[in-house]
Amino acid sequence: MQVMAQVGYQYPAAAGGRVPGVLEAVDGCSSSTASSSLQLHGGGMRSGAMSVKLRCCGSLFLECGRGRNGGRVRRRGAAVVPVIVGCSGFEFPPDALFLGFDSSTQSLKVTAIDSELRLVKTAKVNYDADLKHYGTKDGVHRDPHVKGRYTAPALMWVEALDMMLTKLAEDGFPFHKVYAISGSAQQHGSVFWAQGARDSLLKNLDPSKSLLSQLQNAFATKESPMWMDSTTSAQCHAIEEALGGAAGVTALTGSRSLERYTGPQIRRIYETQEDVYHATERVSLISSFMASLLLGDYAAIDHSDAAGMTLMDLHHRNWSPDALNATAPGLLDKLGPLALPHSIAGKLHPYYVERYNFSPNCQIVTWSGDNPCSLAGLAMTRPGDIAISLGTGDTVFGVTHDSHPGLDGHVFPNPVDPNSYVAMLVHKNGSLSREEVRNQKANGSWEAFNELLDKSPPLNEGKMGFYYKEWESLPPLPVGYHRYVLRQSPSNSYTVQEAKKVPDFDAAAEVRAIVEGQFLSMRAHAERIGLPCPPERVIATGGGSTNKHLLALMASIFGCDVYTANCPDSAPLGAALRAAHGWICQEKGAFVPLASILKQANHETAFQCNLLAKKGSRELHEKYGQLAAVRMEIEHQLLEETHPPQAEVEVEKAKATVEKAKAKVEKAGVKVEIYQELFEETYPYHDAISSGLNVATLDH
Numbered sequence: 001m002q003v004m005a006q007v008g009y010q011y012p013a014a015a016g017g018r019v020p021g022v023l024e025a026v027d028g029c030s031s032s033t034a035s036s037s038l039q040l041h042g043g044g045m046r047s048g049a050m051s052v053k054l055r056c057c058g059s060l061f062l063e064c065g066r067g068r069n070g071g072r073v074r075r076r077g078a079a080v081v082p083v084i085v086g087c088s089g090f091e092f093p094p095d096a097l098f099l100g101f102d103s104s105t106q107s108l109k110v111t112a113i114d115s116e117l118r119l120v121k122t123a124k125v126n127y128d129a130d131l132k133h134y135g136t137k138d139g140v141h142r143d144p145h146v147k148g149r150y151t152a153p154a155l156m157w158v159e160a161l162d163m164m165l166t167k168l169a170e171d172g173f174p175f176h177k178v179y180a181i182s183g184s185a186q187q188h189g190s191v192f193w194a195q196g197a198r199d200s201l202l203k204n205l206d207p208s209k210s211l212l213s214q215l216q217n218a219f220a221t222k223e224s225p226m227w228m229d230s231t232t233s234a235q236c237h238a239i240e241e242a243l244g245g246a247a248g249v250t251a252l253t254g255s256r257s258l259e260r261y262t263g264p265q266i267r268r269i270y271e272t273q274e275d276v277y278h279a280t281e282r283v284s285l286i287s288s289f290m291a292s293l294l295l296g297d298y299a300a301i302d303h304s305d306a307a308g309m310t311l312m313d314l315h316h317r318n319w320s321p322d323a324l325n326a327t328a329p330g331l332l333d334k335l336g337p338l339a340l341p342h343s344i345a346g347k348l349h350p351y352y353v354e355r356y357n358f359s360p361n362c363q364i365v366t367w368s369g370d371n372p373c374s375l376a377g378l379a380m381t382r383p384g385d386i387a388i389s390l391g392t393g394d395t396v397f398g399v400t401h402d403s404h405p406g407l408d409g410h411v412f413p414n415p416v417d418p419n420s421y422v423a424m425l426v427h428k429n430g431s432l433s434r435e436e437v438r439n440q441k442a443n444g445s446w447e448a449f450n451e452l453l454d455k456s457p458p459l460n461e462g463k464m465g466f467y468y469k470e471w472e473s474l475p476p477l478p479v480g481y482h483r484y485v486l487r488q489s490p491s492n493s494y495t496v497q498e499a500k501k502v503p504d505f506d507a508a509a510e511v512r513a514i515v516e517g518q519f520l521s522m523r524a525h526a527e528r529i530g531l532p533c534p535p536e537r538v539i540a541t542g543g544g545s546t547n548k549h550l551l552a553l554m555a556s557i558f559g560c561d562v563y564t565a566n567c568p569d570s571a572p573l574g575a576a577l578r579a580a581h582g583w584i585c586q587e588k589g590a591f592v593p594l595a596s597i598l599k600q601a602n603h604e605t606a607f608q609c610n611l612l613a614k615k616g617s618r619e620l621h622e623k624y625g626q627l628a629a630v631r632m633e634i635e636h637q638l639l640e641e642t643h644p645p646q647a648e649v650e651v652e653k654a655k656a657t658v659e660k661a662k663a664k665v666e667k668a669g670v671k672v673e674i675y676q677e678l679f680e681e682t683y684p685y686h687d688a689i690s691s692g693l694n695v696a697t698l699d700h
């Protein structure tokens, strides 16, 4: 087959000079086939377009760092830019079903779509309610002794899969029609597989037994660090220092090194539970962990989810040796290979064929993170749109071609288009804080909450609140509520000068303050990372997107129409679509653009969006713009007052030291409570460093 494609490309500024581009085939056609038939025009420019002629279609990588004689020029910032050449013209088998899981913070969900992209089944296992014996609250364990330490039991996720498949079987779900399965999972969380788990357990799953009963000894630690954890400031700081500071690590990996990110979490395990680290054969993300259960083997981590680890070189899409060195020794062997998000991980393990009657040809498409999968589920192919997910935490994301949007946000490869990126903001206190205010001011009722919201005027008469029930990630502020009444200037706008801090608001003002405050913060930070402002559309998703009152306010603040998707669970839906996408790419032996799959359906699909709230007046949008600027100033002040970065680092260093000492004491069989008391007493933590060491020495 001969394909002509016009390909746009960009060199990073740092690549500099006149560097001819060289195309390398990576996926879909072999290197020799591609290079022997390539004709390139336009190399040597920093950005532009070129014509590409090749005999097959597939994913290609443009390497901007080779000399004219073909020798590799190693220069700083040289990048590999994925170039996708698409195929179109295909049909899914008429009876095919595609399954998408979502192993989220609070539940395991599943969504099935048919060959016409219609939703045919959804189901859910809630961890707190259906798996009470793990004792989680909101799906997590909060360590009562270590502030900010959040974990979840890996076995709970295993049992949830057992339970989900049993549930589907009881409902008579036609497993034999499933052509491919993919999945989504909460990002950043990690699972530490024990030495030997792959060969002795995973590969030998016995269909007469549950997964749970067979994987009891599969983990080096039963408690998995997860995204809500904030105990790794010291590790983040050390990693950033090793990688050229905040700017250096962001340029390399697409994000700052953040507490919830997997690299710092692994480093903390290495520092505080060295025996666990050495007993680990493979570290999976939750996404690749769940895929491994289905595969009966270790599944690779995909490029999109890997971008949330502080370990992957975003531009070359490989593990960065510098980042690995800054994290823990021997880590490369424990991570395994990386994979393109649309790649096939392998066939479903025979365990599921025999136990549930799946087809032996059912394919596992590489799993990814929940935010990347949501982007697919919302069919976000237009760069002018942004998505806002109102969940446990709130996220804002959109498609971008800029891989360096700044320190506030995160950038990861687009899971359905390796030629673009996703820019994202994460506010940890989403519904966590909204629900707290609802419980305190509206008797736990959303109806009462909405009535109060409607009672208070737009802009809240200058009453502005900051509500952090848990440690916030953006802005990085500790638990606390802060309320201000702003002064109105003679020109009628609100200013930060003479803003008065107050202890409380009345119920209506409090309810408006939390919602306006959260949306203003999203708007201001979204603008800072280069997301469109105002966007063409906001597509709202997640649990909170069913509340029209919230969406009306969102439309006023963002200054555009707000849509919701036909199916509010965009992450498992996106995973199901990715299953279909990966399957068709495999069938065609080439990359198939997602848009052409979505275009196939000439009827209403699960991926259509509905207009829920019309944009407000332009004047109000502008006034909210001024308020957003004031909010950023106050955020800045709060950061300076409550969060001097160096003190925070000291705190975390001390915590890590104490934990390490605690682990030694535990090993020596000494009671650890004494230890904890000592730690609490020695707060603020500088002193804890020395007291921690003293106790450890004493007990030995």
Ligand code: XUL
Pocket (backbone or CB within 6 Å): 104, 105, 185, 186, 187, 188, 227, 260, 308, 369, 370, 371, 393, 395, 426
């Ligand atoms: C993203 C993040 C959260 C989790 C929630 O960086 O930490 O959105 O993915 O599941």
